[in-house]
Every structure is written in C-alpha cells, then in structure tokens.
Amino acid sequence: METVDLNRYDPAQRAWTAAAVAKIKAEANRSADTHLIAVPLPEQWGIDLYLKDESTHPTGSLKHRLARSLFLHALCNGWIRQGSPVVEASSGSTAVSEAYFAALIGVPFIAVMAESTSRAKIELIEREGGQCHLVADPSTVYDVAQRIAAQRGGHYMDQFTFAERATDWRGNNNIAESIFAQLSMERYSDPEWIVATAGTGGTSATIARYLAYTGRATGVCVADPENSAFFPAWQAGDCQITTAVGSRIEGIGRQRVEPSFVGTGIDRMMVVPDAAAIATIWHLEDVLGRRVGGSTGTGLWAAYQIIAELIAQERTGSVVALLCDSGDRYTDKYYSEEWVVQAGLDLTPYAARLDGFFRTGRFA
Missing domain, CATH: 3.40.50.1100 (Rossmann fold)
Structure with missing residues (x-):
C-alpha cells in the first residue's frame, strides 16, 4: 500500500490567523x-x-474577558477563517463583546438572541458592527445559531460550551487572579x-x-x-x-x-x-x-x-x-x-x- 498524503497547510490562512491573534493580544x-x-x-x-x-x-461588561478568550481559543483551534462569519447565541453582553473582537480581526458577526433583549444592547451590538437575529423562544437560540453558522460557512462560537475551557484558570490575568x-x-x-x-x-x-x-x-x-x-x-x-x-x-x-x-x-x-x-x-x-x-x-x-x-x-x-x-x-x-x-x-x-x-x- 502506498503512503496516503493529504496536505491542507494553507500559508495564507496561517498568516491571517497569526495576525488576528496578534491584534487581540x-x-x-x-x-x-x-x-x-x-x-x-x-x-x-x-x-x-x-x-x-x-x-x-x-x-x-464582564463578557469582554470571555469574548477575548473565546476568540483566541477558536483562532488557535483553526475554527475561525478569514472572511467567514462568527455566529453566537447570546442574551446580549457577550454578543456586544464578540462583535467588537470580530470587527477587530475583520470578520462578520451575527448574534442570535431573544426578542426580549433590551433595545440598548441590540444597538450596542450593531454599533460594534454586528448583526442581530432575534427569536421569539429563548430556548431556540442555540439551534438557530448553529444553523446560521452552517448555512453561511461560518463558526458557531458556542460560549455556553467553551466558556470554561477557553479561559486559563491558572492565571494569565483571569478575573480571580x-x-x-x-x-x-x-x-x-x-x-x-x-x-x-x-x-x-x-x-x-x-x-x-x-x-x-x-x-x-x-x-x-x-x-x-x-x-x-x-x-x-x-x-x-x-x-x-x-x-x-x-x-x-x-x-x-x-x-x-x-x-x-x-x-x-x-x-x-x-x-x-x-x-x-x-x-x-x-x-x-x-x-x-x-x-x-x-x-x-x-x-x-x-x-x-x-x-x-x-x-x-x-x-x-x-x-x-x-x-x-x-x-x-x-x-x-x-x-x-x-x-x-x-x-x-x-x-x-x-x-x-x-x-x-x-x-x-x-x-x-
């Protein structure tokens, strides 16, 4: 049997990721x-x-720390790609912060949130360059966000799964330290x-x-x-x-x-x-x-x-x-x-x- 070789190394994407991480740092x-x-x-x-x-x-808000950690985590895992949107299920503040970091590295951002979210928060997300997708039932935000990310070839950030994994709890100026x-x-x-x-x-x-x-x-x-x-x-x-x-x-x-x-x-x-x-x-x-x-x-x-x-x-x-x-x-x-x-x-x-x-x- 001959060696099977699948090479997906993309120097342009690697350079873009390095630049995005540097901007966040x-x-x-x-x-x-x-x-x-x-x-x-x-x-x-x-x-x-x-x-x-x-x-x-x-x-x-407190979510600025979380959004920074989530973006670094996703970038270093190769989940965020140049030009592809980041999508999040959020009740508001996380979306404001994620919209900020998405704009910082130059990717689109879409927030899926309940219709009951305060108008002030929606305006803050839009001011940071994000888009808001409102749903009537708050329990559906996860599935809707995941579906939009798949349809648009983007990354579903999923703060509710990765919040505790993305933060370095041993130090690195986390909130406890x-x-x-x-x-x-x-x-x-x-x-x-x-x-x-x-x-x-x-x-x-x-x-x-x-x-x-x-x-x-x-x-x-x-x-x-x-x-x-x-x-x-x-x-x-x-x-x-x-x-x-x-x-x-x-x-x-x-x-x-x-x-x-x-x-x-x-x-x-x-x-x-x-x-x-x-x-x-x-x-x-x-x-x-x-x-x-x-x-x-x-x-x-x-x-x-x-x-x-x-x-x-x-x-x-x-x-x-x-x-x-x-x-x-x-x-x-x-x-x-x-x-x-x-x-x-x-x-x-x-x-x-x-x-x-x-x-x-x-x-x-």
Missing part, C-alpha cells in the same frame, strides 16, 4: 485592569465589601466569599479552579435568578433539569444547565427573587451614585445576606461580588417603573429589607 496589552470598588459599610461591622467593576472594559492581586494590600486580603452569578458558568468555574489551584479557603457562592435551571440542578445533582420559562435578568440564568457550568466547584448557591435584584440596584444607585445591571443586583443581594451571617457569627472579613455591566443598558427595563409594574414585581418589601440591613446589619 495587543488589545489586551493596552487594556487596563478593571477596578475593585469598596462599598461603604458601617465601620463597626468589621466587614469589607468590594465590587469587581467589569463595566470598565472597552465593551462595558486580578481580584486577589488587588486585595493584596487590604486588611482582609483573602475574602471569606466571592459571589458570582451564572450565565454560561465560565466565571464561577474560573474562580473556583483558581481558588483550588492556589490553595485558598475562600468560598464560592453563585446567586441564581428566578426561572433558572442552575440551582435546582445543582441542588438535585441532576444536570438534565430544565425550566419552562426564561430568566428576566439578562445575562444570567438559563433554562438548561450549560456545559460550562461546573457545579462541583461551587460551595453555595442562592436563588434571588428578581424583585430583590432590582430593588438592590435601585438601592446601590443611592449608595454609590451609579447604575448597574440586574445580574449585579442578583449577586449583591446574596453578598448582603452573607455579610449579615458573618455579623451574626461575630466574624470579620471581606466579601467580593461582581459588577457585571452598567445600568445604562437597562434604562428601559430595570430602571423603568413602568417595566417593573408590567413585570409584576413588587420591590417594596425588598427595599425595606435593604434599608433595615444597612441600619442593623440583620438581613431579615
């Missing part, structure tokens, strides 16, 4: 790290609370808890792995919104659990357990009512003078509950939560009283709990 090099903001708490509590402000990325570097000069440099939320699950997986890799005792708590499959699946140990209704909190909570959600690395989960999350971001605007998204409110509500527990146990320490994106993207949703009423959300009891917490340190 250069973008990372000129991007400063995000801030760690101290949230003022009563001094007598002996507790420090920080928000990792991911809204200061060039595309305005950044948090601990910024805490190094604080009085409680190793926090008691880091509170995250889950859309793909990639961020909580990265944080949990980094903590284990560096031998830290910090706990990882994931706050989950209503209608999400993550908490009931984690509670039951059954990754096949699904929900019938999508999350009202954009960017987090899924109707299925995504492949990037690594539940075994998580120490604690809380289900946070959507009304509590919205009440929290309204309250935070009074405290910090700035607006944040609903995912931040979900995580911060859980962080407040953890702080109240530390106070009740007469313990001191620090807690870190994530400021995922700016509230400017949600002026027509979470910051609209009309939207809140139409959504059937009563913020009053949760606003009262927040006021009581900051007066007494009790979260009841």
